[in-house]
Amino acid sequence: MKPAAKLPIGIEDFEKLRMEGFYYVDKTRLITELLNNCGEVNLVT
DSSP states (O other), X not given: OOOOOBOOTTOOOHHHHXXXXXXXXXXXXXXXXXXXXXXXXXXXX
């Protein structure tokens, strides 16, 4: 079984995230969708 990725708490360096196996979620498509289909109110937490 593959070990779980580490959570990048307090890490802002993208290269370090990728090279050291931290958990990362690419939200590029979400941002594009929000810009193209924006509603009156968008809640991003």
